[in-house]
Amino acid sequence: MPAPAHRRSYRREGEEKRRDDLIAAAMSLVAEGGPEAATVRAIAARAGVTPGLIRHYFQSKEELTHAAYRHVMESMTQEAVRAVETLPADDPLSRLAAFIAANFRPPVMTPLLVGVWAGYMHLGRNDPVMHAIHEATYLGYRDRLQALIAALPRPSDPARDRREAIACNALIDGLWIEGGSLPDSFDPGEVTRIALDGIGAMLGVTFPATAYPATAYPSLPDRKTNP
Numbered sequence: 001m002p003a004p005a006h007r008r009s010y011r012r013e014g015e016e017k018r019r020d021d022l023i024a025a026a027m028s029l030v031a032e033g034g035p036e037a038a039t040v041r042a043i044a045a046r047a048g049v050t051p052g053l054i055r056h057y058f059q060s061k062e063e064l065t066h067a068a069y070r071h072v073m074e075s076m077t078q079e080a081v082r083a084v085e086t087l088p089a090d091d092p093l094s095r096l097a098a099f100i101a102a103n104f105r106p107p108v109m110t111p112l113l114v115g116v117w118a119g120y121m122h123l124g125r126n127d128p129v130m131h132a133i134h135e136a137t138y139l140g141y142r143d144r145l146q147a148l149i150a151a152l153p154r155p156s157d158p159a160r161d162r163r164e165a166i167a168c169n170a171l172i173d174g175l176w177i178e179g180g181s182l183p184d185s186f187d188p189g190e191v192t193r194i195a196l197d198g199i200g201a202m203l204g205v206t207f208p209a210t211a212y213p214a215t216a217y218p219s220l221p222d223r224k225t226n227p
Contacts, residue, residue: 015057018047018049018053018057019057019067021047021048021049022043022047022049022054022057022058022064023064023067023068023071024047025043025044025046025047026038026043026064026065026068027068027071027072027112027116028046028112029042029043029046030068030115030116030119030120031111031112031113031115031116031119032115034119035065035119035120035123038061038065039061040054040061043064062127062129065120065123065130066129066130066133068116068120069116069120069123069130069133069134070133070137072113072116072117072120073117073133073134073137073138073141074137074140075107075108076103076108076113076141077137077140077141077144079102079107079108080098080099080100080102080103080108080141080144081099081144082102083098083099083101083102084098084099084148086098092148092151092152092153093152093205093207093208093211094207094208094210094211095148095151096148096149096151096152096199096207097196097207097208097211098211099144099145099148100168100172100192100195100196100199101192101195101196101211101212101213103172103175103176103195104175104176104179104191104192104195105192105213108176109176109179109180109183109191110180111180111181111183113180114176114177114180114181117177118177121134138169141169142165142166142169143165145165145168145169146161146162146164146165149161149164149165149168149203152203152205154204164202164203167202168199168202168203171195171198171199171202172195172199175191175194175195178191179191187215188213188215189212189213189214189215192212192213193212193213196211196212
């Protein structure tokens with residue numbers, strides 16, 4: 001009797017992979033040519049399947065578009081959360097720094113993800129589902145950031161923490177867009193250092209040197225005079 005269970009599990013994993021492959025195909029096409037490039041036929045060709053098979057996993061192209069956008073937004077938050085989970089709860093500075101730094105290295109900061117984000121961003125103006133996905137994922141990310149800020153060894157002030165989370169998120173977003181769009185315009189580790197220094201200045205804290213990428217270490221002495 002165990003055999004059928006294994007077959008069902010194998011089939012489910014295979015179907016999940018095929019679904020993920022279709023999402024990846026849609027993302028790559030959007031990054032290359034915008035949402036209009038991600039036609040059902042083009043997605044099928046990129047994924048190596050027939051157009052009819054897409055209907056087995058998604059009822060419409062719009063449903064696939066929503067799934068791809070949700071995947072992009074949620075995966076970035078999940079990657080930052082994973083970076084925090086490896087650190088002890090009694091080290092709030094290192095946890096916050098790890099959350100920030102995760103945004104500025106692959107798989108989060110890549111031309112592909114920035115291209116997909118930019119390609120899908122304007123759709124939220126006319127698509128309520130896209131708007132809802134953007135709102136939910138933005139608030140989910142910001143809430144995580146606010147919780148890490150609130151854990152810093154400072155007097156409690158939820159209103160201040162909320163304002164600072166909004167400001168820090170804006171700085172992260174801007175650097176992520178520029179770093180992912182123009183990766184050759186920055187030195188290795190430079191965007192991460194700017195983010196950590198900028199957020200540290202906003203919050204009135206100094207992140208440990210170990211929070212910075214190794215490629216940024218040679219410049220760290222400058223922080224004493226030019227934070």
